[in-house]
Amino acid sequence: MDSNETTDTTGTIERETPTRRETITYGGAVALGGLLAGCIGGGDGDEGDSSADGATENGSTDDSSTDDDSEESQTEDDAEESYTASISPTGAVTFESPPETVFTRLTHHADMAFALGRGDDVTALHAPDYYDGLWNQYVERLPGVSLDWSGLYSSWEPDKEKLYDLDSDIHLADPAWVTQLEGWGREDIDEIAENVSPWFGNSLSDRHQEPTPEWADGYEYYGLWEQFEIVARAFDENERYEALAEVREGLLSTIDERLPPEEERPTAVMIAAADIEQIYAYTLSNPGFLTSHTRPLGPRDAFERSVKSGTVVDFETILEADPDVILYLGGMEPGTDMAGRRTAFEEDPVGSEVTAVRNDRVHPQGARYQGPILNLFQIEMTAKQLYPDEFGAWPRYEEGPYPEIPEGERLFDRGRVADGINGDL
Incomplete structure (x- = not known):
C-alpha cells in the first residue's frame, strides 16, 4: 500500500493526496458508473480548456501576476498535451501522459504492450512463466529485442488489494x-478505476462472447489489429502502431496473392491437449481474434462446424473428420514434448490412420490469445504448414525457438518488426 493511502473503518482504501493518475478522466455513454462528474469530454486530441489569460479582475495585468501567469501557462501546456482514447466497454478516457506501467490479464493485451515498447513495463498477466517461455520462442527471431515476464503476478483471478499494490498506470x-x-462487482471496477488507474481493454471480442446484462448495452467487438490501434492511442504510440500495421498489410497481401482456390485448400483441425487422453478441438474461422491467424488463410474445417470450439474429442472423432493437417496449440511452448505428441498419434491404432498423421503434417501452434507480434509469426507459420508449395515448407519442429526461416522464404521482415517495437521509426 502506498504511503498516501489510508483505510477507513469500512475497509475502503482512500487516498489522502492525489497521484499523477487522478487526472485521468472518463467520458462517453458507456463510461464507468460514477466517474462522469468532472470529466474532460471530446475525442482524440481533446485539448481541454485553455481560456485562462492571467488578467486581473479589472481586466489589466501587472507584475504581481507573473507567478500566477506562469502557473496558468503551465496548466494550459499540460492540457494541450492531454489526449483521449476510447474503447468498449469503458468508453472515453483522457490521459495527461502516456501510461508507464501496465496491468494485463490475458496475453493479447500483454503482447500489445510489448509491441508498443512496454513489454518490460507489464506488472501482471495470466501464467507469466508459461507465456514468458512461449513468447520468447518467437522473440528469439527479432534482432535487438528482449522480453522478460517471468515471476510477474499471475492475474487470471486478480485480487483487488493486489491491484492497489501493483499501482499500475x-x-x-x-x-x-x-x-x-x-x-468482483461493478463497484470494485469503479473503485480501482478511481483510486488506481483506468480499465482499458476488450476481451469478449475473442470469440464474440455475450457480456452480462450490465455491460450489454453498446458493447462492441473488435478485430485484433483494430483493438491494437485503439490501445496504441491510449499510449500515444500511433507511429509504432502504423509501422507494425504496415508489416501486417504486406503479409496479408502476400497471402491473398498466393492463396490457392478454396477447392484446392487442405482440410484442417486445431487441437490442444495437456494430456493426450483429453483433446480439445477449436474452430478455425469463427468470428473473433482467436482465429485471426487461421481465418485469413481459409483452410477447410475438417469438422465441418459439427464440433464447437472447446469440445473434447477423441481419436475416433478426429479420424472421422480425417483432416489433412493438424494444428497443435501450445506445441511451441518450451515444456511441450511435440515429438511425444506426434508419437502418441502414430502409436495409436486409430490415431495412426488420420491422414495428417500418415503424411507427417501434425504441426505446432503458439497461443490463441495472441497479440500483434505473435499474430505475425503465427500467420507466417500457419501459411507454411497449410500451403508449403505456395509459401515454403515449415520445418519439422520438435523443440527450440521459432525455426530460422531462410530470408528468401520469410513472409515478413523481422527487422522492421524489431524496429517498430524498439521505436526506431
Missing part, C-alpha cells in the same frame, strides 16, 4: 470479463 483488461469473476 493502466489496466489493459476487460472490466466486463473481470466482473464475471468471483469477488
